[in-house]
Amino acid sequence: MKKLVMSLLAAILILGAFGNGALAASLTLKGSTTVLPIAQAAMEKYKALYPDTEFSISGEGSGNGIKALIDGTCEIANSSRFIKLEEVKLAFEKGAYPVPFGVAIDAIVPVVHPDNSANNLTLQQLRDIYNGKITNWKEVGGPTNRSPC
Structure with missing residues (x-):
């Protein structure tokens, strides 16, 4: 199961990096401290495939990660909650189109x-x-x- 989660996260990062048809030189991930260990593990897998990619990753809380995505200060927002309708509306207004992707269940x-x-x-x-x-x-x-x- 752990290998599956790591593979999925690496795939997400790769897809995010290929969003414009070319590899990203850097990726910034912000958000949930709960998701942080999973994101760090995925980042390590990604760096093994693409060692020239620079990463910035921080755990500042889900809301702050989503806000950073909306404001354009990160490419990936880690969240331990689903994005709120108001946040989706604000993102659309600012030209951001968040795509939620579940990676784990917290309990x-x-x-x-x-x-x-x-x-x-x-x-x-x-x-x-x-x-x-x-x-x-x-x-x-x-x-x-x-x-x-």
Whole structure:
């Protein structure tokens, strides 16, 4: 699976570099810190094929990466979220035409110690723990006087 993801990312970079029919001398990638390790690995694969290409890569957050793509300060925006409709509209207004391409699925997996009697938490309870509305395990059937965070 890892080889498939790396191959797909290298293909994306190659396609991006060939967008105007010629290899790019440099590529700038900005955006998500979550996607950064994947982008760095893809960049290394690309550099092995095209060693003369200069890269600039930074993790500044998904929104900043998309903003940089819209403003023309990067060729590839790494994002751990889908581009918003307002961002697409702004991109079109500025002559940028973003093409989303999924490379991975991110998830949060809640883990509770086996000694904790809280079990079968609902999605709403997990949301409330994450958002700070639930601050004690006893609120969801667990031991008293212990914070879930």
